[in-house]
Amino acid sequence: MSEKQRTDQVIERVLSDEADVREATAPHQADFPYDRDAEAQVTRREFCNFLGLTSAALFVGATAFAGNAVLQAQREETFAPARIIGAEALKPGTSLNFRYPTARDTAILVRLLDGTYQAFGQKCSHLSCPVYFAREQQRLECPCHEGAFDARTGTVLHGPPPRPLDVVQLELRSNGEIWAVGRNPGSEERLI
């Protein structure tokens, strides 16, 4: 090798930005099958177009979420009376999960220490996490953001929930059965 070739190699090694780059491992190369030359071929125009598509996708996503929420709120629900199976055997200070008015609408029946029954929609009014009955505190709690609701009325005790739980109307029939006969939103705020 001539002196000039050695000099050229040194110059190339010094000027190259590849000198300090590690070789890609086989798993990495399998997951991301692009070498550095291919990565460098993304043009500014392509990146701008990608950002434009991202913006369009974000706009469509926001519109879809909002539209779906409005459609759900405007849906007319019918509340056919439904028996809550197992409610008669519920001991004071315990709870029972059931679904009302449809199989998609979860609800929770609570028997308070004084023997009375209360039922609420199980979706927290903050971000729709399912609430549960905390026996020690005798209140309904949301595990996601530590919100709490009064087990007697469904009103917010503390935490981020903005409004009370939906209330399921109950009816005690003559043979001791508990029936759900209606469901009211926690407040009128959800209505347009």
Add this chain to the structure above:
Amino acid sequence: MQRVPSGTARRSHDHPRRGRTAVAQARLILLIMVNVAQLWILAATVEAALAHRLSALLPLVIASAICFVVTLTLIFWWRPASPHYTSSGYLKQ
């Protein structure tokens, strides 16, 4: 103003490369900032939808639409400024 032949204009536009690169970078940064803002708007929309705060949904969707229009404007109608030529190719007096 007089219209400049396209070849002349192209040569002139090629000359100040550094300035144009800076402006192009600024456009990219603006696009990324708008994208980040839109991402935040989408998160707020999801939160409002889950919490049934319907009164907040329309302003959020409008804000997202405005961001999208700004993005389209930056991509399609934006042109680099030149000290010698207008954005439509006319020689400045």
